[in-house]
Amino acid sequence: MPRTHYQVLVIGGGNAGLSVAAHLLRRKPSLVLGIIEPSDKHYYQPAWTLVGGGAYDINKTVQPEAKYMPKGADWIKDYAEEILPDQNTVVTRSGDRYTYDYLVVCPGIQLDWHKIKGADRWLGTNGITSVYTFKTAPYTHQCITSFTGKGKALFTAPNTPIKCGGAPQKIMYLASDNFRRRGILRPDMVHFYSGGSIIFSVQKYAETLLKVCNRYQIGLHFLHNCVEVDGDNKVAYFEAKQGDTVERVAVEFEMIHLTPPQSAPDFIKRSPLAVPNDPLGWMEVDKHTLQHPRYPNVFGIGDVTNTPNAKTGAAIRKQNPVLVENLLYCIEHKTTTIPQPKTYNGYGSCPLITGYGKLMLAEFDYNNQPQETFPFDQGKERFSMWLLKKEVLPRLYWHAILHGRMQG
Numbered sequence: 230m231p232r233t234h235y236q237v238l239v240i241g242g243g244n245a246g247l248s249v250a251a252h253l254l255r256r257k258p259s260l261v262l263g264i265i266e267p268s269d270k271h272y273y274q275p276a277w278t279l280v281g282g283g284a285y286d287i288n289k290t291v292q293p294e295a296k297y298m299p300k301g302a303d304w305i306k307d308y309a310e311e312i313l314p315d316q317n318t319v320v321t322r323s324g325d326r327y328t329y330d331y332l333v334v335c336p337g338i339q340l341d342w343h344k345i346k347g348a349d350r351w352l353g354t355n356g357i358t359s360v361y362t363f364k365t366a367p368y369t370h371q372c373i374t375s376f377t378g379k380g381k382a383l384f385t386a387p388n389t390p391i392k393c394g395g396a397p398q399k400i401m402y403l404a405s406d407n408f409r410r411r412g413i414l415r416p417d418m419v420h421f422y423s424g425g426s427i428i429f430s431v432q433k434y435a436e437t438l439l440k441v442c443n444r445y446q447i448g449l450h451f452l453h454n455c456v457e458v459d460g461d462n463k464v465a466y467f468e469a470k471q472g473d474t475v476e477r478v479a480v481e482f483e484m485i486h487l488t489p490p491q492s493a494p495d496f497i498k499r500s501p502l503a504v505p506n507d508p509l510g511w512m513e514v515d516k517h518t519l520q521h522p523r524y525p526n527v528f529g530i531g532d533v534t535n536t537p538n539a540k541t542g543a544a545i546r547k548q549n550p551v552l553v554e555n556l557l558y559c560i561e562h563k564t565t566t567i568p569q570p571k572t573y574n575g576y577g578s579c580p581l582i583t584g585y586g587k588l589m590l591a592e593f594d595y596n597n598q599p600q601e602t603f604p605f606d607q608g609k610e611r612f613s614m615w616l617l618k619k620e621v622l623p624r625l626y627w628h629a630i631l632h633g634r635m636q637g
């Protein structure tokens with residue numbers, strides 16, 4: 230008889246799910262743990278920006294999921310469809326029901342392409358691209374190298390939280406550097422249209438980024454949210470906010486890099502675990518302990534939660550030991566009350582690529598205060614940090630992080 234009850238049930242076997250499960254089983258090999266994960270493949274998404282810039286092989290960003298399933302975990306190859314926390318039950322798409330003592334929720338983030346009219350139809354053709362999908366990351370490089378400079382190159386960021394908030398800019402800087410090296414870069418060519426109001430939330434790093442924009446003569450347009458793309462006529466439409474008014478603005482392009490609006494997966498939005506009345510439906514957790522405030526035998530980690538940190542794999546690395554410690558306390562003491570919980574300070578990191586061979590490693594906490602690792606000024610662009618991103622971090626990911634090592 231296949232097992233239907235788990236001491237710990239994990240939803241999602243991505244960066245967070247695999248690394249937490251592996252860490253838990255390392256600490257307590259006797260745990261009865263199951264992971265609900267539908268995908269055969271596991272992706273190293275942070276390298277997709279490099280792929281878009283032509284500096285990384287897309288095939289090196291994907292591995293079989295089976296290779297990284299922790300020993301001792303049951304792989305439930307299905308979608309979680311409904312969470313019934315009052316019954317400690319998860320129902321899958323195929324209708325199976327699993328019960329749990331403790332639940333760890335980490336199905337990542339949802340790309341809401343439907344919020345940009347025409348994106349579903351045009352993405353991957355007519356100069357319309359994105360590094361946010363495995364399929365179109367390589368096409369981004371094609372768009373950059375075939376760009377003639379006769380028209381504009383547009384780069385968008387939405388008005389919702391996104392995974393890797395720096396990615397829309399990283400690909401723009403790589404493209405600009407490519408145009409500069411080919412001698413076609415000129416003013417009024419590269420434009421950043423962002424639904425946000427500032428270039429970066431941490432002042433120290435924002436200052437460097439504004440200099441980088443200046444170097445590439447990038448036009449900055451804040452509070453402009455992309456809502457439609459027309460591949461036939463190569464026009465993008467934005468809702469531009471000014472005070473209380475919203476104006477529709479049309480901009481012609483030769484190429485456009487789209488960053489999709491994002492939200493929690495729909496099955497989380499409609500579950501009792503979501504923040505009440507939040508249209509983006511993030512899963513509610515205490516931002517320090519990662520425990521659900523209303524269902525204390527439920528924990529959340531990674532992109533899906535409402536914690537106001539930068540949604541990155543780097544954040545997960547710091548969240549992981551906090552969740553594991555707090556959850557193991559609960560399991561060992563058969564409780565959901567943790568007298569002295571381990572806490573997460575909102576650490577997130579963004580390796581901001583600013584050109585080929587150039588990277589500024591931003592690291593910061595909930596208060597947007599830098600939390601830097603290295604004993605030098607990380608507010609500067611450096612070749613050593615480019616090597617860290619391109620050569621070191623992918624190896625750490627596949628060989629240590631996913632195995633529950635290198636956490637914290």
Ligand SMILES: Cc1cc2nc3c(=O)[nH]c(=O)nc-3n(C[C@H](O)[C@H](O)[C@H](O)COP(=O)(O)OP(=O)(O)OC[C@H]3O[C@@H](n4cnc5c(N)ncnc54)[C@H](O)[C@@H]3O)c2cc1C
Pocket residue numbers: 240241242243244245246265266267268273274275276277278307308309310335336337338360361392393396494496530531532533540541542543544545578579580
């Ligand atoms: C272009 C790009 C650049 C990035 N750059 C960086 C970077 O430089 N540094 C950095 O630290 N981070 C970066 N990130 C962010 C990083 O990849 C994510 O923050 C990280 O993968 C989040 O981990 P997660 O486990 O929450 O989600 P994911 O790793 O996305 O995993 C979610 C898992 O849940 C599964 N799932 C989905 N729905 C269900 C369901 N219904 N039931 C069960 N399972 C489900 C999925 O199949 C998937 O395996 C980047 C991301 C992108 C896209």
